[in-house]
Amino acid sequence: MRRVANWIDLPPVWLAVFLILARIQAQRLPLGPKGGALTDLLAGVLVGGGVLLVLLAITGMRRHHTTV
Template identity: 55%
Template structure:
């Protein structure tokens, strides 16, 4: 059952709820329009770029992208110089962007809930494993690089 407790499943669940909210909410609450569509598209595109850049960097460093597995290397180069969690940040941008694109602004309330859930279920345990394995190197990395942005 642990295989299902991964961030993409949580993102998919949040996206399904977002889509459902967009379908059910009164049209008076919709904020659609060209500007909202553009912003939503930029957020989704930016999120996907972050995810791709992070995946490529992790592959270059020969370490796992799977949250429950032990990392072979501490990745602090590339996009990881800007954020310790660019994949989760990318997921969050995709969620926010699709809430706008699907005209479900109420669903934007899911964004902080998603961030809290991801932080508690994945980021904190991952960082604890990295802290134990890479000690001083991880401590220096945390001082230089913020968790989200």
Template identity: 60%
Template sequence: MRRWIDIPPVWLAVFLALAWLQADRLPLGGAGWPVWDLLGGLCVGGGGLLMALAVLELRRARTTVIPHRDAEALVTTGIFRRTRNPIYLGDALILAGMVCYWAAWPSLLLVPLFVWLITDRFILDEESRLEARFGRAFETYATRTPRWLSWRRRAGMNEGKGGRG
């Protein structure tokens, strides 16, 4: 596949089209229910917010947002303190949100498939290049920051703030 076509937004569009087709051709009911509309809207909005925060942080560091280009800086601040891939996480949330909005329940299976595909086609290569360029700094970052999400509490998050640590 040509590199200019093999980018995450194209894959997201493909997965969204599949979910929409499933909802349109094999509707299972539930579309238009306020709770699913709300959940879908929260996911889409949250995904868009994650992406915007990530782009702002990358621009601030004067490094690329394009997957096939080499990074000029290792960004570990802002939203990148919580996830190494906030843009891809935002994509996955948008997909999940639209599946909810369309009530395309079988298409929920597309979300983990999308996560796997993005990890395999983009993230692993990006991480290899980051490790080659930034060495130990990237290794340390990768050790303490989840690739996608982590439900574990980070050590020291509440220390010194009156929390139960």
């Protein structure tokens, strides 16, 4: 039993389990906006803001000589 518990505690196992659960949920419960120009614009702004935030964080971490 201890060996199985150690095997389940590996991050790739958790990743695989949640990827499978996400796929099942997407097929059985299709939710979300149906699309459109406003949705595409909002998605682009959010993704662009996220990328900008990551780049600013990396720049700050490099400036203070910390690991990224």
